[in-house]
Amino acid sequence: MNGSLSFKEAIRESRNLWDLSFPDEGEYTDFYFSRRCTKDVMLCLHKTGDTFDSAFQLFPYQMNLKGILTHTLYMSGVCTHPDMRGKGHMELCMKENLAQLTNGEATLVTLIPANEKLFTYYRRFGFTEIATRQITEYHKKTVHSDNKNLHTENISVASATAKQRHDIYQMFRQKWESMPNSIIHTEQDFQDVLDAYIPDNLHLLLCSQPEKKQEPTAAVLYSERTSEIFVHDFVTTSKNDTTSVLSYLCPEAETSEDGTAEKTKPVRFFSYESKPFMMARILNPKKAIALYSETSHSENTHIHLTDNLLESNSGYYSMTSDKVLKTEKPVKGIQYVKMTPEQLTAHLFQNTQLHASLMLDY
Numbered sequence: 001m002n003g004s005l006s007f008k009e010a011i012r013e014s015r016n017l018w019d020l021s022f023p024d025e026g027e028y029t030d031f032y033f034s035r036r037c038t039k040d041v042m043l044c045l046h047k048t049g050d051t052f053d054s055a056f057q058l059f060p061y062q063m064n065l066k067g068i069l070t071h072t073l074y075m076s077g078v079c080t081h082p083d084m085r086g087k088g089h090m091e092l093c094m095k096e097n098l099a100q101l102t103n104g105e106a107t108l109v110t111l112i113p114a115n116e117k118l119f120t121y122y123r124r125f126g127f128t129e130i131a132t133r134q135i136t137e138y139h140k141k142t143v144h145s146d147n148k149n150l151h152t153e154n155i156s157v158a159s160a161t162a163k164q165r166h167d168i169y170q171m172f173r174q175k176w177e178s179m180p181n182s183i184i185h186t187e188q189d190f191q192d193v194l195d196a197y198i199p200d201n202l203h204l205l206l207c208s209q210p211e212k213k214q215e216p217t218a219a220v221l222y223s224e225r226t227s228e229i230f231v232h233d234f235v236t237t238s239k240n241d242t243t244s245v246l247s248y249l250c251p252e253a254e255t256s257e258d259g260t261a262e263k264t265k266p267v268r269f270f271s272y273e274s275k276p277f278m279m280a281r282i283l284n285p286k287k288a289i290a291l292y293s294e295t296s297h298s299e300n301t302h303i304h305l306t307d308n309l310l311e312s313n314s315g316y317y318s319m320t321s322d323k324v325l326k327t328e329k330p331v332k333g334i335q336y337v338k339m340t341p342e343q344l345t346a347h348l349f350q351n352t353q354l355h356a357s358l359m360l361d362y
Contacts, residue, residue, distance in 0.1 A: 001042050001097050010043040014077065017045075017055045021079035031196050032077070042073070046093035054080040054093040058109065062184045064177060066295040066352065069184075073101070073283070074359065075111040091309070094125055098283060099310050107287040108345070110280040112359055122279055126309050128342040131278040131354035160204055160216075165191060168204075168219045168235075175235045182355040193221075193358045207236070207245055218245055221358070222267075229267045233357035278356050280349070282341040285313050286324040292348050293319040304336040305344065313341070 002010040015033050022029070037043065042058040058073040080090050098109065111127065113119050119129070160168060169187045176182040185193070194204065207218035218236035222229055229249050236242045250267045282288045285305055293301040300320060307313035316327045316336055330336060339347075 001044050001100060005045070007039065007043070010045060011037060013045055013052045014043050014055045014057065017052060017079050017081060018077055020082055028196065035192055035195070042097075044093060044097035046089055046096060048084070048089065051081065051084070053084040053089040056093065056097075058097075059189075060106070061110075061189075063108070063110075064179065064182045064184055065291065065348070067180055068291060068294060070108070070287070070291055071106045072183075072280075073106045073109045075109055078111070091125065095309055099312060101283050102285075102310055102313055104284060106283050107291060108280045108348075109283050110278055110356075112278050112356075116276075119276055119279065123342070126281040126307065126341040127279040128281070128345050129276045129278070130280045130345065130349040130352075131356055132276050160194075160206065164206065164216055165194065168206075168216055171216070171219060171235045171237075172233065176355065179355050181349075181352040183357070183359065185358060190358070205245065205248070207248075218242070220245055220249070222249065224265075227265065229265050231267060231269045234269075278354065278359075280345050282307070282313070282344055283310075285315075285317060285341075285344070286326065288344055288348060289317050289319050289324050290322075292344065293324075295348070302334050302336045303344065304330070304338045305341070306338070307341050309341075 005013070011033055014037070015029070018029060018033075036059070037057060040060060044056050044058060045052050046054045056078040057076050059076060061072050061074050063070050063072045078090070101109075110130070111122065113122060166187070169190045172190065173184065173187075176184045203222055203224065205218075205220040205222065206216045207220075208216055217238065218234070220231060220234040222231045222234075231249075234245065236245065246267060250265070285303075285307075289301060289303055301317075302319070303317045305314055305317060316330050316334075318325050318327075318331065318334060
């Protein structure tokens with residue numbers, strides 16, 4: 001995706017644009033380009049004259065969409081040289097790089113905007129919201145403190161052993177695969193998340209049964225912040241474990257010498273409603289239409305797609321039996337539904353609550 005550049009050269013140019021655009025990222029930048037940007041990551045760049053003006057990276061992920069596994073790409077590190085912004089360079093970067101993927105394995109490309117204003121920015125490239133979330137808050141009173149089955153003495157915040165890390169990943173993966181709509185991390189990606197964030201602000205909480213202390217029955221990835229304890233994702237094998245974990249994270253307020261009780265930090269989780277979170281756009285219309293037809297249980301789907309960014313995607317698509325056919329002109333006698341990439345994406349994710357934890361959005 002980088003013309004005549006070697007992988008090492010593409011990393012260097014991408015890193016240079018990142019440093020100019022995000023100068024305060026510090027140690028995370030080193031980790032991102034040394035550990036996250038491996039050979040399976042696509043390094044996308046655009047050049048004007050002798051200057052690289054814009055870049056982004058594409059990370060492969062599997063998505064479980066309505067029970068069907070599909071390949072996706074996650075877009076990260078979107079940046080333009082500070083001196084060259086507002087001149088359409090990112091549009092050219094997306095056009096040139098994404099156009100090479102329209103007949104590839106990935107059905108969609110996804111991203112998480114860094115702030116609310118960027119949702120409007122990405123819509124111009126055919127992205128639309130596919131997931132929403134808001135914060136659900138728990139205080140001590142939410143937890144039944146009179147529950148006699150709490151096992152908080154078997155909960156610890158610690159660095160997991162290699163075996164525990166593997167077991168914890170298997171627990172999370174089973175959770176993601178069992179959900180009707182979720183992003184599924186590879187084990188290497190999951191371990192990278194642990195290595196990237198635990199040293200600074202992400203904690204791994206383990207819960208085990210008294211007789212099986214080395215075998216985790218619950219795992220929680222959380223950050224302890226100034227005003228809250230924020231849970232990024234958690235997995236438990238029983239309801240009692242969930243109650244124990246909440247009780248551990250949100251202990252009773254301690255009483256000071258003057259008799260007043262100190263406030264405890266609330267524990268906050270993501271839930272899936274209200275606030276826009278993740279966006280996506282269609283890369284491969286044939287795969288997307290086949291997926292739409294399968295998930296909507298429609299045997300015959302006929303779509304006239306107009307894609308202003310990736311013009312090669314525009315055309316007339318017919319899903320009959322188990323195959324999608326594309327024609328440049330409408331087939332006589334067929335009624336087509338007019339759609340943009342945004343509309344097709346919205347139909348794919350209609351009535352879904354996508355679980356997308358541990359992405360590159362910390």
